[in-house]
Amino acid sequence: MKQITAVIKPFKLDDVKTAMKGAGVQGMTVTEVKGFGRQGGHTEVYRGAEYQVDLVPKVRLDAVVDDADVAAVVEALIAAANTGDIGDGKVWVSDVFDITRIRTGEKGADAV
Amino acid sequence: MKQITAVIKPFKLDDVKTAMKGAGVQGMTVTEVKGFGRQGGHTEVYRGAEYQVDLVPKVRLDAVVDDADVAAVVEALIAAANTGDIGDGKVWVSDVFDITRIRTGEKGADAV
Amino acid sequence: MKQITAVIKPFKLDDVKTAMKGAGVQGMTVTEVKGFGRQGGHTEVYRGAEYQVDLVPKVRLDAVVDDADVAAVVEALIAAANTGDIGDGKVWVSDVFDITRIRTGEKGADAV
Amino acid sequence: MEYDAGATAWVLMSSALVLFMTPGLALFYGGMTRSKNVLNMLMMNLYCVGIIPVLWVIVGFTLAFGSSGDAGWLGDFEFLGAKDLYSVLPGDLGTNQFFGALTIPVVVFSAFQLTFAVITPALISGAVADRLKFAAWALFIPLWAILVYSPVAHWVFAGGWLADLGALDFAGGAVVHMNAGAAALALVLLLGRRKGWPDTPMPPHNLTMTMLGTGILFFGWFGFNAGSALAADGIAAAAFMNTFVAAAAGMIAWLVVEWLKDGHPTTLGACSGAVAGLVAITPCAGFVGGLSPLYIGLGVGVVCYFAISMKYKFGYDDSLDVVGVHLIGGLFGTLALGLFADSSINGLVTNEGLFLGGGADLLLDQAIAAAATIGFAFVATMIIGKVIDMTIGLRVSEADELTGLDLSQHAEAGYNLADHS
Amino acid sequence: MEYDAGATAWVLMSSALVLFMTPGLALFYGGMTRSKNVLNMLMMNLYCVGIIPVLWVIVGFTLAFGSSGDAGWLGDFEFLGAKDLYSVLPGDLGTNQFFGALTIPVVVFSAFQLTFAVITPALISGAVADRLKFAAWALFIPLWAILVYSPVAHWVFAGGWLADLGALDFAGGAVVHMNAGAAALALVLLLGRRKGWPDTPMPPHNLTMTMLGTGILFFGWFGFNAGSALAADGIAAAAFMNTFVAAAAGMIAWLVVEWLKDGHPTTLGACSGAVAGLVAITPCAGFVGGLSPLYIGLGVGVVCYFAISMKYKFGYDDSLDVVGVHLIGGLFGTLALGLFADSSINGLVTNEGLFLGGGADLLLDQAIAAAATIGFAFVATMIIGKVIDMTIGLRVSEADELTGLDLSQHAEAGYNLADHS
């Protein structure tokens, strides 16, 4: 099993979710995060004091998928998340030994 | 070392934490997340407009534990998180090379 | 590629970010989390009822970096995050197969 | 007839102030609920602002204030369907001393009283938080308003039997606070505890909201109490100052006790103490003076601090302490009037309080009024609640309780702070 | 001259109440926006509180109320630059029946009217949420205040041609609600839809804020309507009660319809229905009595529930339903007055409403007033908007819209709940 982790632009969440469902993903976990990167940030002003804020809102997705599906899912995800503008985010894959569905105790591909 | 990641129902957090402590876990990190999965979501209505919301509140736990403890911890976690209802969540395990306690520089099993 | 995950004290975020930039990290993802650990928690009182709260606010950082940079980045991170007081947090490293920059499709070291 | 424009201005304003208290109450309670139930709490309160005025002009006002001054049990139908409401003269409202002196349009009096009729049932919402079906509330409120509120208002405010007996209630210690508090107790006994209570912590989700609600309540309570003078005169003035001092003293007393006992002075404690002071001074506001409001406020702050832990002892889940604050605080104030009533402040005080040398007569009348109100409200609410439980059911399903009442009852979420668009 | 202190007290208070409505409106709307645009919504409203008073004392008041009672189109410059504003006597303000009877200082009258001038353009903000350049708003508001608001106020409130015709508008069904609603429609047609609308869900980010705003609006509306009596008398009293009942009835009607149609009674529905009721009763407040406010409230609650879905049908993005609630609700109330106006409530009613046997005369006048107001406001706003669009541009860039207007227009974030210090 593999864990696909992506950090994307928040307004792309819906499209990405749809694309991943289309690629066969049946479940995923979504986290509100802030991202630091090339996109840079913005300036905020409070009573004349300027603050440089270099964290921008992003959404993180984690989906554990069967090894066989990884390529297709990542591809679908990238296609949906891409706007071509800086800050579109990253997707990366890592290894998972073991996944269990808590409700049933099913393991591996049956659990996701 | 291994990282145990679980996504559970929020109201189970307390029970799961207790169970994991019981299984020897001394620390963990908790994240508020939203989950998408078989459980489906719900409908919200704002001034007559219906919105399908397919993300439900979940809690994510990450605990790095010694390889030897993984099985026991996962078992305890599953037992505590299980309600038998859809949406109970998942638990998965992945490899960690190296963990350091920032305060002391201790590594590996001493760090968790 | 490796993923460096750290859980630190929130007020250290700025210093840690700066240190990691100094060590060559060009991007990272920041999550507001709560931590459970040796640091313990605190008591809250509402209308005479005492609640033991054992989760304390922490910040989680995830940065995917090239294998070659891991040691330097972790070192810089630890140096910046350390206060010497309990609850300084952890940092751990895990394996990443594949990282893609969504905008360009670049992979591996070019993507981070 | 020439109305007194100053009095009219003040009662108009007071009516607006009291109306504003209900949203204030919604926030006061709403901040204390869990975030998944906050809208339901707001809705329970809003709903009272909606349904009660509709009922009031049709039937509620006439049941409460028809045949005012008759020493009886219930109003008649003289104002049914708003008949004559806009044209009747104050002198025709009732013949007793009180109504004879009214110098404002009856429709203002009616609007002012309406605001009381709105907030009284709303108070009950705090007790049943997090588990009552909204449909049950939607049914309960009109029934309670007509079967419980209007009668008790008639007894006390319209020269009904309790007023005739000699009991005093300046602005609703009985009609509002004990009445709602006793109803709350009955309802939570029927409804049962929240899932998880008292083992699972259910801390307030937003204390800044509660403090805002407290500010609005405090502000509005000046209209509640000083407006009950129905004139802009020395009695209104005294009621105003007494309200101020008692609320302050209630806050300080609560803070001191909790600082000593629990180790910290809390925001919620400050808010709770102020509200307790406001509750207790309500029946007394235009009848006492000097340092009496100080004593009343200090006393009730201590008493209510301890009263709210009764629920843990007896095991009823009065979720946001309606019984502990309104029933007990209202009772405290009602009895305290028997000690502190001062005829130099208000000529309607014919028996002065015990501490002013007037003997125990008034205290006894106050005790009777308290017992009658509490007894009637408790029993009547039990019956109404039971009927609803047996028909449409009082309580949401366990799954709905877990999901939260905002989604399950209203298909809404209180907060959507993360944005995906 | 001796002023009537009671009337003065009431109108002072009412002015404060109406001023408070604008922050209330800001919260009402602010809660409905997405979190990244909340400050911009607040700022659009705050800005009206800032720029309008500045303009008012210089030129706005005199354009609206100079040469009052002239049956004309626009005021003259008698009060230019606050000239005589603090010293003119009410009798000199205008010669018609209305001003002749004024018993309060003119400067109070002016302050009261100013609060209306503030909130009317602020209403428009709800329609243009999430995409209008703040600089465009900063320019639009003064232009609209002078070119649209002051004239219409003159026509109706200052004894201008519409008042002379016989149309009635107690507190601003035309001047405030239809005026702002028609302007809102014009502006959203120019501005276009929010990116993503209507496919992307844009749920309210904080309904507790919206409910607080509703509470403040409800509270302040008592000043709006009952203060428009400009005295603390029986008419103020009637206006107060009518306001209360219509708001309540609007809420109940909306809740019932949505419960039946959508399956749930919602917080936002309750708030929307109350506001709809308040809008509709505004022109009628001091002119009707009995159960008329109940019928008006129930009617408008149903009508506005359906009116807000027009935008989906016709495809204009009236983001927070200013057209659906204020234009339609104001129109409903304005016409309803033609049915329910009652001379026993207010002597200014010379033609009673159709349902009171007064024939269709008043109804016709009301229709003319509505058409004139809507037509003028729509066209004039179109022109102003077009000019701004062609000069500095109305709409933010797509990137700024995506980032949110708080950061792009104001360099601020509404919430910083996570703390890193």
Added chain:
Amino acid sequence: MEYDAGATAWVLMSSALVLFMTPGLALFYGGMTRSKNVLNMLMMNLYCVGIIPVLWVIVGFTLAFGSSGDAGWLGDFEFLGAKDLYSVLPGDLGTNQFFGALTIPVVVFSAFQLTFAVITPALISGAVADRLKFAAWALFIPLWAILVYSPVAHWVFAGGWLADLGALDFAGGAVVHMNAGAAALALVLLLGRRKGWPDTPMPPHNLTMTMLGTGILFFGWFGFNAGSALAADGIAAAAFMNTFVAAAAGMIAWLVVEWLKDGHPTTLGACSGAVAGLVAITPCAGFVGGLSPLYIGLGVGVVCYFAISMKYKFGYDDSLDVVGVHLIGGLFGTLALGLFADSSINGLVTNEGLFLGGGADLLLDQAIAAAATIGFAFVATMIIGKVIDMTIGLRVSEADELTGLDLSQHAEAGYNLADHS
């Protein structure tokens, strides 16, 4: 004695309005703190609402208003322990022109003044945000109220030496704003900077809360200023309008300056400018007319924008700009009165302002009053603060500051938005 019901109604209402300002202030400041300190900020304000009234009826009122009109330094004990407070006639309060004309019950006057006594020390909370021990505040407030507030109130409001000298202060430019501002400066000098200031960003945690607070402050300030007429007359009317215009002008001026200088018009800027305008018009409200409030508001908006950056230059951490807004704004208004005072608005103006041809006499008196108030408040506060520091300590531990004052001082969390039950 027959009171004037209109005046009484207005002052009752104004008292409620001013009381409501303190929760408003709590929110105004609370929104600007970091989320971990929000409850502490609310509590500092709430505590003033609690302790001050208790002290006031016992000793505060009599120290301020005993022997009114004596041209002296401090009141006597004639009203100690609320003695005669509910029965004394206005004519007996003091013999000077001002009190002689009072037409409302003394207890209303006392309640009104009490609201000022509550909010003045509360203003200081903004300066000491995020690091003051709550126990130190709990001790500081009563000491300051008695040793600083009551004397200064006597000097100015009770016909004490400053009033006798000829200085004018309609509603508290000296007594409230400079007094609190100077105290704030003294206290932050003793207390030191917040850990991390000014390098670490500490952005407001909730600007919607700050804007709500501003709305409440604006609303309440009408009571503050127009209520200070102690009647519902032309002076109240002028004060009302002046308050409105100056606040608006302050907002616009601030927005324009920051838009030019920092590139964006901000919500916090709009709120700050409005408050600055309100502060500056406070001493002037019932003494000026025409376009004077416009000039005063515009002026103070610019001045305070620049004043708040002094702290960066001099290195004192006046956290939420109490010095920059209240001390400087109050000073600006106090001196501006020497320029704009107008005897046609208020007969109490015996020397008109410089710009009205009255010469520099009044300006000089105003300067003396400012210097005396600032000097006294600064020194006395320094002493009180030093004593507290040396006994129980002013400042929380570094760990407690890091954790946040909500948990460390009050064992509470402001927000629990995530729910685990």
